[in-house]
Amino acid sequence: MGTAILAGALDRGLYSAEEVVVTVRDRVRSSALVLDRCPGVEISEVAVAAETHLVAVKPPQVRAIVEALAKQKVVSQRLVSIAAGVTLSSLETWIGDGRPVVRVMPNTPALVSRAVSGITYGSSVTEQDCAVVERLFGSIGSVHVVSEAQFDPLMAISGSGPAYLYLFLEALEDAGVEAGLQRSLARELALKMVDGAARLALQTERPPQELRYEVTSPGGTTAAALGEFESHGFRSMVNAAIRACIARSVRLGGG
Ligand SMILES: NC(=O)c1ccc[n+]([C@@H]2O[C@H](COP(=O)([O-])OP(=O)(O)OC[C@H]3O[C@@H](n4cnc5c(N)ncnc54)[C@H](OP(=O)(O)O)[C@@H]3O)[C@@H](O)[C@H]2O)c1
Numbered sequence: 001m002g003t004a005i006l007a008g009a010l011d012r013g014l015y016s017a018e019e020v021v022v023t024v025r026d027r028v029r030s031s032a033l034v035l036d037r038c039p040g041v042e043i044s045e046v047a048v049a050a051e052t053h054l055v056a057v058k059p060p061q062v063r064a065i066v067e068a069l070a071k072q073k074v075v076s077q078r079l080v081s082i083a084a085g086v087t088l089s090s091l092e093t094w095i096g097d098g099r100p101v102v103r104v105m106p107n108t109p110a111l112v113s114r115a116v117s118g119i120t121y122g123s124s125v126t127e128q129d130c131a132v133v134e135r136l137f138g139s140i141g142s143v144h145v146v147s148e149a150q151f152d153p154l155m156a157i158s159g160s161g162p163a164y165l166y167l168f169l170e171a172l173e174d175a176g177v178e179a180g181l182q183r184s185l186a187r188e189l190a191l192k193m194v195d196g197a198a199r200l201a202l203q204t205e206r207p208p209q210e211l212r213y214e215v216t217s218p219g220g221t222t223a224a225a226l227g228e229f230e231s232h233g234f235r236s237m238v239n240a241a242i243r244a245c246i247a248r249s250v251r252l253g254g255g
Pocket residue numbers: 001002023024025026030056057058059061065082083084105106107108159
């Protein structure tokens with residue numbers, strides 16, 4: 001995810017490669033991966049002072065990294081974390097000195113510059129911090145500033161959402177194959193259907209329910225399929241999944 005964000009920022013000319021240092025744990029193992037998408041950046045095994053520190057490691061690794069930055073007095077104007085579950089107050093405590101901290105929750109479409117990123121700001125941020133962070137994440141897609149109370153729900157919808165959609169696409173593809181389609185055709189139909197349906201909803205700004213009614217004639221084929229979804233508890237299943245995602249984030253954050 002860190003590489004995807006950086007690649008987007010470099011592609012958009014937000015930073016030049018010479019302005020960026022990527023801190024890795026193991027230069028030999030990680031250099032090729034980073035340089036493939038972000039050619040020209042400096043790779044370092046030690047963190048350096050920077051205008052912005054973007055922490056893009058797994059949630060359990062964040063504390064050690066941020067505390068090391070603080071202890072070794074590796075300064076930055078702002079600390080940005082994309083880790084699920086790690087709260088603003090934890091980040092503020094670990095980095096100390098009242099330094100500005102920001103939580104961002106992007107998603108994997110960052111890889112094709114179509115991310116949806118939720119942003120929530122700590123208490124010490126300035127207008128300049130907001131501008132820098134929103135420009136950075138704006139370079140890989142759309143940004144949505146929310147309160148921290150809304151951050152986990154946002155993460156459960158757009159951060160983890162691509163995985164739910166891919167699960168649904170896998171199921172559609174398998175069902176299409178079982179019904180007699182070639183796998184490649186079933187996959188292409190499902191993918192293009194999702195792309196078209198999402199564009200229709202986005203471009204017309206009509207609510208999904210209204211668009212669903214348009215496809216569904218009473219007693220027709222779509223109604224037959226939707227009836228199966230409803231009778232198998234589709235809505236309550238989605239609700240339970242979102243709640244599980246939020247609960248997991250709270251546990252990751254130690255709550
Ligand atoms: N994937 C998503 O859809 C998504 C969406 C939103 C937010 N996030 C958040 O993004 C963060 C990263 O997720 P990911 O999916 O990108 O995980 P990932 O592919 O495992 O990337 C984590 C990277 O952190 C590196 N790392 C670990 N410890 C380090 C250290 N001490 N110094 C420098 N680098 C270190 C790892 O390097 P090694 O190879 O050496 O372990 C690895 O390259 C997570 O906190 C996650 O919550 C992910």
